[in-house]
Amino acid sequence: DVKVTQSSRYLVKRTGEKVFLECVQDMDHENMFWYRQDPGLGLRLIYFSYDVKMKEKGDIPEGYSVSREKKERFSLILESASTNQTSMYLCASSFMNSPLHFGNGTRLTVT
Amino acid sequence: GQQLNQSPQSMFIQEGEDVSMNCTSSSIFNTWLWYKQDPGEGPVLLIALYKAGELTSNGRLTAQFGITRKDSFLNISASIPSDVGIYFCAGQSPFGSARQLTFGSGTQLTVLP
Numbered sequence: 673d674v675k676v677t678q679s680s681r682y683l684v685k686r687t688g689e690k691v692f693l694e695c696v697q698d699m700d701h702e703n704m705f706w707y708r709q710d711p712g713l714g715l716r717l718i719y720f721s722y723d724v725k726m727k728e729k730g731d732i733p734e735g736y737s738v739s740r741e742k743k744e745r746f747s748l749i750l751e752s753a754s755t756n757q758t759s760m761y762l763c764a765s766s767f768m769n770s771p772l773h774f775g776n777g778t779r780l781t782v783t
Numbered sequence: 784g785q786q787l788n789q790s791p792q793s794m795f796i797q798e799g800e801d802v803s804m805n806c807t808s809s810s811i812f813n814t815w816l817w818y819k820q821d822p823g824e825g826p827v828l829l830i831a832l833y834k835a836g837e838l839t840s841n842g843r844l845t846a847q848f849g850i851t852r853k854d855s856f857l858n859i860s861a862s863i864p865s866d867v868g869i870y871f872c873a874g875q876s877p878f879g880s881a882r883q884l885t886f887g888s889g890t891q892l893t894v895l896p
Contacts, residue, residue, distance in 0.1 A: 676825070707886075712888055714787075714871060714886040714889050715826075715871065715886040717883060717884075730883070769814075771828045771831050772828075772884065773828075774825030774827070776824050777823075777824070
């Protein structure tokens with residue numbers, strides 16, 4: 673079974689802090705994704721990566737960056753956290769065009 | 784990006800009742816997916832549909848890929864308490880990056896005993 677692991681379930685950070693959200697998958701998937709989930713808005717794609725050191729912007733990349741130094745790990749970075757980035761963040765991975773496998777999410781609160 | 788309209792936003796049903804939810808889009812998709820998210824967990828794939836008109840079942844769940852390729856529905860028969868959660872549809876466009884999915888806003892299902 674595919675396992676997508678997000679390092680933190682809950683995070684509380686202060687406005688202006690630099691925040692790292694980490695995601696690791698164990699199935700050698702080339703595609704990895706970061707989404708944020710907000711009530712009434714569904715899942716919105718922030719960034720995705722289809723290979724090591726490759727990244728592409730999703731629908732809402734502003735205020736975020738990503739890093740993919742190794743195939744199994746995809747990090748989401750908030751350079752200067754703001755309160756409107758309080759949300760549930762979901763990492764996912766996939767092989768080729770197969771359906772996504774999601775992690776359990778990181779609930780981030782920025783105060 | 785593309786938009787998916789998912790309805791209803793929420794449902795309260797009695798245990799044993801059947802449930803139906805659907806997603807529509809103004810543009811075509813070549814894949815429709817249905818996910819379920821339990822409280823505190825990430826979404827889990829329920830059903831994948833790859834061909835227009837396709838009707839697929841998974842236990843008490845049945846989903847269909849609309850003939851126009853712009854819609855899909857999910858039915859749950861004889862609901863039970865563990866059906867509680869948020870159900871998301873997702874579509875994969877034949878244009879742009881094949882790796883990108885567009886998600887609906889979700890249907891929050893509550894099953895009353």
